[in-house]
Amino acid sequence: MKDLVIMYHYVMEPDQWKGSVPISPNEFKKQVEWAKKYYEIIKPEDMNKPTTKPKCIISFDDATKDQYKNAFRILKELEVPGYFTLMSGPLVERQVPIFHLVHTTLSYFNDKEIWEEVSLKVDKDEIKNKSEIYSYEENEYRRFVKYLFNFYWSEDESRAFLEEKVISIYGSLDTFIDEFYISEKEIIEMDKAGMSIGIHCVKHIPYDGNAQDFYNKEIKPCKNHFEKLLNKEIKLYTPSFGGGEKATRMQEELLHILRENGFISGFTTQKGLTTLGKNFWHNRIDCNQLNYE
Known part of the structure; x- marks a missing residue:
């Protein structure tokens, strides 16, 4: 049985947020309870450690406040870790993607x-x-x-x-920005509570085809900011839009740059199961497409 990485964005009531497709906190809790039953829910940093069951990572993109208020609360209640990827642009440059x-x-x-x-x-x-x-x-x-x-x-x-x-x-x-995104104080709290922190982006733009320039603009400043905030090295990366239309090219061209700068794994928007620890890039399954009952 292969490993599973579940991808979440908004965790809030669908009737409260009609601009995208959120998952309700109650449904989120049911999915995590199911994953906990059939998988070993781990932090991405621990993907090479042996487990008695297939591994599962609960991953989040964009660091919106609902993830702190709802998902983080439920994860603590169920005593499992989550993997949250952060954007620096809204907090540092005060600009909304x-x-x-x-x-x-x-x-x-x-x-x-x-x-x-x-x-x-x-x-x-x-x-x-x-x-x-x-x-x-x-x-x-x-x-x-x-x-x-x-x-x-x-x-x-x-x-x-x-x-x-x-x-x-x-x-x-x-x-x-203050109401919509997880604050730096809340990020510190989540890190101390045992959640995994990853790098997402600065401005949330798709890969533009120039690997080094893209790293310098969209990844490095974000990494530097949150490493300074948390006083630790951050080794996980989830690209915005999964890389966009050039996703496959991005995975190939960014790989050596990411590894040279200390990254140990990356997570895509490509749908499917994966084998954690075997490769650098890992597929995910969107929470709204998860067949778990």
Whole structure:
């Protein structure tokens, strides 16, 4: 039986967060209880230690506050570790990644109304055709606006529109950041409680094809910041978007740079089981696609 790495993002009630696909705290607890029954839930640092059952890692991307409030609490209650990967950009540069602005806007505003607001400024037919990359979204207007903000408009155009929407809800971007992301104080608390900490990114951008430049911009500053905060070396890496469209190339081209800088393992968004400790890169299974009953 192979090992399992489960991938989580938002752990909150689905009716509270409609911009993405969260898992409820109750469902999260059921999944961890199931994993605890059939697997040995471990920290990634311990993947080479022998176990009597197949190994499982409970992994989290993006370090949003719900993970601290809900997932961390449940993990402590069940006495198992989790692996949390951190973004430095929101905390250090006080800038919110576009995809979080999109999720937040879609959670508070009607998809069709947003589309009607922006569609006068764009090529509607082009967006409608290319938005099929979001075919999993049943609402066509959600497909349209996701494609527009993430691909059609420039970052500056998307940011100007989305930040205005988020500020109208939270009052300021600083307030949003403080309420939306795990704070440095909370990260220290989680580390001391036995959770594993990994590096995710600075600004949450996909791999751009230049390995050393990408490392210097998106990985190194994040690693340096949180190593200084926690006074320890951080050896785990989870790339934003799993690397994006160049994921396979990223895994090949970044590997030697990551190893040279002390990293011992990385986690992808490629779906499947894995053999922990055998390779550097490991597949994960999204919590919403986990067949566990």
